[in-house]
Amino acid sequence: MIEINNLHKSYKMGANSLHVLKGLNFSIKEGELVAIMGSSGSGKSTLLNILGMLDEADSGEYTLDGVPIKNLNETKAAKYRNKFLGFIFQSFNLINYKSAMENVALPLYYQKVPRKQREEKAIKYLSQVGLKEWAHHLPNELSGGQKQRVAIARAMAAEPKVLLADEPTGALDSKTSYEVMDLIQKINDDGNTILVVTHEEDIAHMCKRIVHLKDGVIVEDKKVDQVRASQYV
Amino acid sequence: MFSRDIWKEIFETIQKNKLRTFLSGFTVALGILIFVVLFGFGNGLINTFNEFFSNDATNVFMVFRGRTTMPYKGYKANRTVEFDNSDLEDVEKNFPLFLEYLSPRITRQDTVSYKNESNSYSNWGVGPAHQYAEMNIIMKGRYINVMDIKNKTKNAVIGRLVEQDLFGSKNAVGKYIDVGGSSFKVIGVFQDDGGDNEERNIFVPYTTMQLIEKNTDKIDAMVIGFKPEIGYAGAMAFEKSLDKFIREKKYIHPQDRNGIFIRNVADQLRQNQQFARVLQIIVGFVAFGTIIAGIIGISNIMVFVVKERTKELGIRKALGATPKSVIGTILLESVFITTVSGFIGMLLGVGILSSMGERLEDFFITNPYIDMPMAIIATVVLIIFGGIAGYVPARRAARIKPIVALRDE
Numbered sequence: 320m321i322e323i324n325n326l327h328k329s330y331k332m333g334a335n336s337l338h339v340l341k342g343l344n345f346s347i348k349e350g351e352l353v354a355i356m357g358s359s360g361s362g363k364s365t366l367l368n369i370l371g372m373l374d375e376a377d378s379g380e381y382t383l384d385g386v387p388i389k390n391l392n393e394t395k396a397a398k399y400r401n402k403f404l405g406f407i408f409q410s411f412n413l414i415n416y417k418s419a420m421e422n423v424a425l426p427l428y429y430q431k432v433p434r435k436q437r438e439e440k441a442i443k444y445l446s447q448v449g450l451k452e453w454a455h456h457l458p459n460e461l462s463g464g465q466k467q468r469v470a471i472a473r474a475m476a477a478e479p480k481v482l483l484a485d486e487p488t489g490a491l492d493s494k495t496s497y498e499v500m501d502l503i504q505k506i507n508d509d510g511n512t513i514l515v516v517t518h519e520e521d522i523a524h525m526c527k528r529i530v531h532l533k534d535g536v537i538v539e540d541k542k543v544d545q546v547r548a549s550q551y552v
Numbered sequence: 553m554f555s556r557d558i559w560k561e562i563f564e565t566i567q568k569n570k571l572r573t574f575l576s577g578f579t580v581a582l583g584i585l586i587f588v589v590l591f592g593f594g595n596g597l598i599n600t601f602n603e604f605f606s607n608d609a610t611n612v613f614m615v616f617r618g619r620t621t622m623p624y625k626g627y628k629a630n631r632t633v634e635f636d637n638s639d640l641e642d643v644e645k646n647f648p649l650f651l652e653y654l655s656p657r658i659t660r661q662d663t664v665s666y667k668n669e670s671n672s673y674s675n676w677g678v679g680p681a682h683q684y685a686e687m688n689i690i691m692k693g694r695y696i697n698v699m700d701i702k703n704k705t706k707n708a709v710i711g712r713l714v715e716q717d718l719f720g721s722k723n724a725v726g727k728y729i730d731v732g733g734s735s736f737k738v739i740g741v742f743q744d745d746g747g748d749n750e751e752r753n754i755f756v757p758y759t760t761m762q763l764i765e766k767n768t769d770k771i772d773a774m775v776i777g778f779k780p781e782i783g784y785a786g787a788m789a790f791e792k793s794l795d796k797f798i799r800e801k802k803y804i805h806p807q808d809r810n811g812i813f814i815r816n817v818a819d820q821l822r823q824n825q826q827f828a829r830v831l832q833i834i835v836g837f838v839a840f841g842t843i844i845a846g847i848i849g850i851s852n853i854m855v856f857v858v859k860e861r862t863k864e865l866g867i868r869k870a871l872g873a874t875p876k877s878v879i880g881t882i883l884l885e886s887v888f889i890t891t892v893s894g895f896i897g898m899l900l901g902v903g904i905l906s907s908m909g910e911r912l913e914d915f916f917i918t919n920p921y922i923d924m925p926m927a928i929i930a931t932v933v934l935i936i937f938g939g940i941a942g943y944v945p946a947r948r949a950a951r952i953k954p955i956v957a958l959r960d961e
Contacts, residue, residue, distance in 0.1 A: 394874045400869075400870060429871060
């Protein structure tokens with residue numbers, strides 16, 4: 320599903336250049352649930368942003384579902400993001416003046432799905448994350464866990480090839496974190512490919528594979544026995 | 553661009569960001585409103601100026617006499633200049649090329665009474681041509697004619713309001729009124745656009761008035777109508793030679809400003825029209841400034857709006873919004889708000905102008921108005937510039953990488 324080859328990225332900070340990713344190689348198959356771990360500054364968020372086409376690599380190859388991702392202009396990137404990817408952010412990034420349902424329906428709006436179908440689909444995904452009753456509430460009427468579940472529903476709504484989660488539990492307490500992870504595991508059980516960036520060991524072990532990043536290189540890439548989050552809920 | 557979905561999205565955004573919408577709308581509406589009102593007032597000023605002169609003919613000189621202030625040719629200063637009937641004949645004889653008509657004027661204030669009603673009115677001794685200079689319109693009966701002058705008849709023409717005062721609703725023509733102790737027959741009633749004062753005049757043959765006043769031949773002023781075809785330059789030349797002619801005849805120093813005085817209506821009209829035009833340019837300049845201020849206002853708000861929405865736009869882009877759709881939404885939103893509030897402001901302004909009507913006449917603003925095309929052009933200009941003002945920050949926002957926008961807290 321995802322292939323990356325010799326990926327480099329550096330940031331210019333005034334006169335200095337900060338080499339963040341130093342030639343990464345790895346691949347993710349369909350249906351995997353991968354945790355990318357590393358301390359802050361290890362380059363894990365940069366990697367996720369490049370995978371998410373929110374940022375561009377300096378050099379190297381990136382293939383997503385057989386499509387080479389390169390020379391993207393903004394319009395093309397937007398179309399690929401909409402078609403291939405679903406994002407889950409640490410700070411949820413819901414639009415605060417739109418209701419939960421409208422937030423979930425937004426990616427479908429950009430897919431030019433008719434309004435009625437959008438709303439039906441949004442309700443369907445909201446009930447999948449257990450928030451059907453909250454469909455018409457604004458984000459600030461929801462708890463942190465609920466907000467993240469709305470964000471997950473939104474990421475799912477476009478039926479993307481890959482879900483990218485950047486510290487999805489970073490702003491949540493551990494009980495809510497496990498609930499969110501439980502949801503992510505269930506979505507993965509349905510066959511969806513998911514990438515989770517985290518720095519928490521227990522969250523990482525709820526995935527099926529852990530990729531360790533340190534100073535811009537992969538130091539470890541191992542399969543793990545998945546810890547089911549449901550036992551903590 | 554015009555799909556229902558996009559509009560629904562825009563209406564939702566507008567509805568849920570009322571303060572923002574109100575602020576930008578208010579700026580635009582206020583700008584247009586002030587523009588329309590100011591421009592209308594400018595037009596009102598011009599109306600006033602035009603109205604001052606529309607009730608008298610403009611091809612007229614009034615020659616008034618005064619008191620000399622300079623000694624000249626053996627005559628001392630401080631001598632009262634007098635006009636008499638021979639001056640009329642001399643003017644008529646010497647300026648046949650310029651002259652269209654000529655009338656003397658003797659101005660008196662007399663008590664006029666009919667039965668029990670009595671009042672004080674301006675009573676002017678005039679010739680038949682005076683009617684053209686004052687642009688009096690005869691409602692019934694007739695004006696003073698040549699036979700009245702020749703026979704020194706005791707006939708009078710009275711203003712509409714004089715008839716109303718003395719006769720109420722009855723017809724005055726054919727009745728006899730007492731004017732300063734003499735009995736006159738009313739032969740006509742006139743009206744005048746110049747307002748109430750001008751309709752409280754009565755006119756009698758100047759020869760009759762001279763007869764009553766001990767058979768004198770003195771007159772107070774000469775009203776001279778010149779041929780309109782001599783044009784402005786011709787009128788100026790006529791005025792100059794007329795001035796010279798009278799000064800020579802009456803021994804008045806050429807530089808003496810007080811001996812005689814010629815009031816040139818055409819020249820005054822021209823000067824006043826120029827003054828009004830300058831005023832309108834100033835008013836127009838201020839109004840134009842208001843539009844500029846409105847454009848700057850809407851630009852500022854658009855910059856602020858885009859800044860405020862940076863994160864939202866980042867989220868939208870992460871979810872698949874193309875730069876085009878980002879710019880399109882912001883632009884359509886801003887153009888929609890400016891259009892609606894622009895036209896609200898315009899209609900309000902036009903409404904204010906038409907409700908003013910007569911109320912500002914004390915401030916020299918008569919019937920203020922703005923032509924609809926002008927108002928619409930100003931509104932459209934503001935909308936276009938509002939759009940451009942929105943486009944620049946929108947394009948910048950569309951170019952921001954979503955990752956940068958998302959980091960924006």
